[in-house]
Amino acid sequence: MIEFVDVHKSFGPKRVLGGFNLKIEKGETFVIIGQSGIGKTVALRHVAGLLCPDSGNVLVEGVRVNGASAATMRKLRGRMGVLFQSGALINWMTVAENVALPLSEHRRFPKKEIDRLVDEKLDLLELGDAKTKTPSEISGGMKKRVALARVLMSNPAIILYDEPTTGLDPVMSMVISDLIRQMQRDFNVTSLVVTHDMKSAFHVGDRIGMLYGGELVQVGTPDEIMNTENPVVRQFINGDLEGPIRAQ
């Protein structure tokens, strides 16, 4: 479904991905964990075609994303949703207009239908009160939920979540984690989640992979990761000061 084949990516002299391999099955939720600045967002952006690998290939549903034509890209992106780390809401539009954006710009749906879907998504994420506010008037956690509502508008078959629970309180964090599970259960959505919230990672992940030094140093089920022998992974999930990982 989503496949990285020996992906290398550097920015100038800085090597971020070096021989990154991963295969995510249809309907699976895969979680990438790793330190801040290690390249999780970079990996995720490759799937969306927002970054192009220096070498190697990225495949989505068997179609190569890197170097895809504009038409292929449009088709792929139509089946894909990205929850950006910053939310990426348009700040001069209201919450409702933001959520409606994926449908309202393409004029394929009648306005009544769009309004109904917007209300449905806002209710799902407990955002009914914020409908007419602008992004600058709502909290960081609400922005994240609005962004998620916008992603859900287009019923994507693949969802890429960049830090979906960062900045949320523990309860709301659990609500979002549950929602990710629910999307998988009810709509068989394939998901790639990038996070350093370990609680959420263990909750939503079918498999978890730890990104370190440009590649996944270990991939396994939550149980396997929890009981890992790998010193890097163990240090990371326990938050130990001693170990191979140095604070940067």
Place this chain on the structure above:
Amino acid sequence: MNGGLNGTGRRLIGIFDLIGSRVMEFFDQAGYTVLLLVRAFYYLKDAPSKAREIFTQMYFAGVKTLVVCSLVGVFTGMILALQTGIELQNFGMQYQIGHLIIASMTREMGPFMAAIIITASVGSAMAAEIGTMKVYDEIDALEMMSISPVKFLVMPRVVALAAMLPVVSIYIIVLACLGGAVVANSILNVSFNVYMKHLYKGIHFKPIYVGLLKAFVFGLIISGVSCAYGLRATSGELGVGHATRSSVVASFLMVLIIGYFITAIFYG
């Protein structure tokens, strides 16, 4: 590499390297801007559905700059009248001042002053706004929703500025004529009637349409350059600031260069 050169030679090469890379950067950006404008023209067909955004941008360019434009217009007229009026007085021709003011305002000064004001206030804000959107992934989010940022952001801004610059120019020209009249009356002892009579004589069709064409092209330049720098802003604290500053400098340069060529084509 430069092993055989002494210190001065090496420094010279360093300077040329720097100039070379700046020039390359300028042309790269200019090419990108032209492509962006071409793509914006393609999306003109969607202008009706973006009417709200277009009017918002026109409002920024017109209404929000009203005070500055008024001041700049009046004082430009007053300065022009004072400077040239005193010279004309030496020849006893100060009654001609109205002619001179309308001629120089429509040919050059009106559109140019409008371009300076709009670049500094509206263009810089455009670059900063779009640059911020770029840095906060909003542009990528639009791409993911298959919404073209050119249609969504660039086209409305291009249309708005191309439409508003001629309007702002005319406004500045009119106010400059009024400012000139005040100086003519109070310092040069030219009555309002005489001033206006010679001002009317100075109105010709060609300078007006060339002036308005200039203003229209300046509108394209300012919006295109500002959007281009914004869309290519790099992330990090300095990215947006750099994009904003560069867009203002590049807009000024392009306005001067293209302004010269339009003059050369029509009067050369």
